Amino acid sequence: MKLSLIIPCFNEEGSIKLLYEAICPVLDVLSNYSAELLFIDDGSTDHTLSYIQRFAMIDPRVKYLSFSRNFGKEAAIYAGFIYAAGDYIGLLDADLQHPPEAIINMVHALEEGYDIAAARRIDRSGEKRFYSHCARQFYRLIHHLFQVDIVDGAQDFRVLKRKVVNAILNMPEYNRFSKGIFSWVGFKIKWFDHENVNRVAGTTKWSFKKSFSYAIDGIVSFTTMPLKISFFFGGTASLCGFFYVLYLFLRTIIYGVDLPGFPTIVSLILIMCGIILISLGIVGEYIGKIYMEVKARPIYIVDESNLGVNSNEKDFN
Ligand code: UDP
Ligand code: MG
Numbered sequence: 001m002k003l004s005l006i007i008p009c010f011n012e013e014g015s016i017k018l019l020y021e022a023i024c025p026v027l028d029v030l031s032n033y034s035a036e037l038l039f040i041d042d043g044s045t046d047h048t049l050s051y052i053q054r055f056a057m058i059d060p061r062v063k064y065l066s067f068s069r070n071f072g073k074e075a076a077i078y079a080g081f082i083y084a085a086g087d088y089i090g091l092l093d094a095d096l097q098h099p100p101e102a103i104i105n106m107v108h109a110l111e112e113g114y115d116i117a118a119a120r121r122i123d124r125s126g127e128k129r130f131y132s133h134c135a136r137q138f139y140r141l142i143h144h145l146f147q148v149d150i151v152d153g154a155q156d157f158r159v160l161k162r163k164v165v166n167a168i169l170n171m172p173e174y175n176r177f178s179k180g181i182f183s184w185v186g187f188k189i190k191w192f193d194h195e196n197v198n199r200v201a202g203t204t205k206w207s208f209k210k211s212f213s214y215a216i217d218g219i220v221s222f223t224t225m226p227l228k229i230s231f232f233f234g235g236t237a238s239l240c241g242f243f244y245v246l247y248l249f250l251r252t253i254i255y256g257v258d259l260p261g262f263p264t265i266v267s268l269i270l271i272m273c274g275i276i277l278i279s280l281g282i283v284g285e286y287i288g289k290i291y292m293e294v295k296a297r298p299i300y301i302v303d304e305s306n307l308g309v310n311s312n313e314k315d316f317n
Contacts, residue, residue, distance in 0.1 A: 014201025
């Protein structure tokens with residue numbers, strides 16, 4: 001049996017060596033598997049790639065793929081899935097926030113018959129209060145409003161069976177929202193709870209702005225519910241407008257014309273324009289996504305690799 005571990009790295013020179021050293025003993029424990037470490041260098045501008053190349057020189061298990069620029073973690077995960085050769089395929093961060101020793105139990109869970117073994121963190125220590133509050137509310141919103149069930153605290157840290165990865169590769173969409181995709185494909189999952197671990201070096205690549213647009217992307221790429229909500233608001237507003245006109249009409253007939261309600265008109269115009277513009281924005285968001293999908297640009301471009309891949313080959317499926 002073959003085990004592939006995919007590690008997306010973006011400017012991780014401070015932690016990548018520690019990570020490699022932490023993974024080696026794990027692979028020794030899992031010595032009945034022939035292992036492959038697949039580093040995906042997501043356009044790092046520091047020495048991450050030269051570290052990886054040094055590992056590859058001394059360790060034939062190390063494979064790497066280096067992107068021509070930063071394409072984002074989702075693209076790195078996708079590329080990893082394409083080139084991973086294993087029967088079991090693991091995914092972990094390069095900053096040691098995903099303790100490699102947990103992989104041993106995850107692999108055992110797959111041996112027991114589960115299809116996915118995934119980590120779930122039970123706290124959000126080390127994160128800014130406001131940030132973790134927003135993150136939690138976002139997942140609750142997704143959970144309540146939309147069909148996609150994303151478990152709170154679920155992480156990308158997981159080991160998957162080949163069939164799960166094949167299912168994911170059958171979703172070659174441009175806007176990739178991994179958390180949604182992982183849950184959308186289904187399969188039997190076993191959760192491993194663990195406490196939050198802080199990064200060993202460097203800083204997180206997630207600013208509040210980046211997380212916010214990730215949240216919008218996640219919603220838009222997984223559900224059309226916002227369109228329905230704007231339809232609902234539009235419908236309600238028209239209905240109110242209709243009754244108001246009816247009321248004005250009857251009042252004029254019964255009591256005659258009185259002073260025109262200037263403030264009423266202004267506030268109605270403002271509210272209605274607001275609703276229209278928000279709805280347009282929502283529609284625009286979807287059209288933008290369609291535009292990106294229709295262009296069908298490659299999700300990543302490979303610059304360098306020891307896998308015999310130089311240019312971008314769109315060989316999914
Ligand atoms: N990462 C990546 N491309 C990016 C941003 C992040 O490959 O554009 C990698 C990063 O090197 C790390 C993992 O994705 O291995 C998680 O990133 P980070 O630690 O910044 O996210 P967090 O743990 O804070 O969610
Ligand atoms: Mg991290």
